Amino acid sequence: MGVSLKDVAQRAGVSVKTVSNVVNNYQHVTPGMRAKVQRAIDELGYRPNLTARHLRKGRTGIIALAVPEFGNPYFAELAGAVIDAAARHDYTVLVDHTAGLRENELLVSQGFRAQVIDGLILSPIHLETEDLTGRTGAAPLVLLGEREYEAPYDHIAIDNVAAAREAVRHLLGLGRRRIAFLGSRTGRERQPAHLRLRGWREELEAAGLPADDSLVVVTDGYGRPTARTPWPPCWTAAPPPTPSSPTTTSSRSAPCAPSPNAA
Numbered sequence: 001m002g003v004s005l006k007d008v009a010q011r012a013g014v015s016v017k018t019v020s021n022v023v024n025n026y027q028h029v030t031p032g033m034r035a036k037v038q039r040a041i042d043e044l045g046y047r048p049n050l051t052a053r054h055l056r057k058g059r060t061g062i063i064a065l066a067v068p069e070f071g072n073p074y075f076a077e078l079a080g081a082v083i084d085a086a087a088r089h090d091y092t093v094l095v096d097h098t099a100g101l102r103e104n105e106l107l108v109s110q111g112f113r114a115q116v117i118d119g120l121i122l123s124p125i126h127l128e129t130e131d132l133t134g135r136t137g138a139a140p141l142v143l144l145g146e147r148e149y150e151a152p153y154d155h156i157a158i159d160n161v162a163a164a165r166e167a168v169r170h171l172l173g174l175g176r177r178r179i180a181f182l183g184s185r186t187g188r189e190r191q192p193a194h195l196r197l198r199g200w201r202e203e204l205e206a207a208g209l210p211a212d213d214s215l216v217v218v219t220d221g222y223g224r225p226t227a228r229t230p231w232p233p234c235w236t237a238a239p240p241p242t243p244s245s246p247t248t249t250s251s252r253s254a255p256c257a258p259s260p261n262a263a
Contacts, residue, residue, distance in 0.1 A: 003046040012040035023048055062092050064117045066108045068100035068125050075123070082121060091118070102126035110136055146192030160192045164199025172207055179204065180215040
């Protein structure tokens with residue numbers, strides 16, 4: 001049988017309420033009393049019953065995190081950060097893998113685990129605004145990622161336009177003038193790529209340089225297979241500009257054809 005609050009109270013010579021106050025880190029306990037109770041806790045090896053604690057508060061103590069892939073280092077790091085933050089509040093994280101499939105994202109967002117979680121953190125790829133506004137799940141929802149939604153949920157994202165502009169500005173600061181954009185997308189997957197493309201255009205134009213559509217490439221994704229795709233031949237036909245010759249844009253054997261989805 002495990003050690004109880006009563007056992008700790010008897011060892012410390014205090015009331016069960018005082019032990020509870022120490023265990024729950026209530027601020028009004030004096031340092032001397034806290035040390036006395038903590039010593040008894042350490043001697044007996046007492047561990048709080050988190051399940052009972054959450055039940056008393058009407059909670060499960062579990063938060064769900066749903067992400068599209070685990071192979072991407074970003075999502076692995078994200079999961080680690082969420083788990084660490086949850087642990088500091090005595091919460092456990094249940095991780096779901098949606099594989100970026102709309103049917104899985106719908107299943108998760110509509111609350112198929114609603115009875116066992118206190119909240120959901122979701123990084124959607126294919127969900128639309130109407131999917132979220134029609135949501136029936138009662139668990140609180142926080143969205144992650146750069147897709148734009150007009151839905152009544154907290155949404156954590158970066159400013160893609162500003163981020164792209166900063167990246168272009170950095171390259172311009174190195175003396176580069178012929179800057180390509182890899183990762184333009186089409187159809188329903190245009191977000192957030194179109195925001196990044198907009199930032200690329202805006203910063204080039206602010207620098208008085210043309211936004212050359214022949215340097216925009218549409219990709220199917222952002223993973224390693226896409227990164228291994230050979231560059232268009234016309235990109236390597238000209239030597240890259242350097243700070244000593246910042247306006248080098250000629251010497252290409254043939255112009256690139258504009259990307260069909262560069263807009």
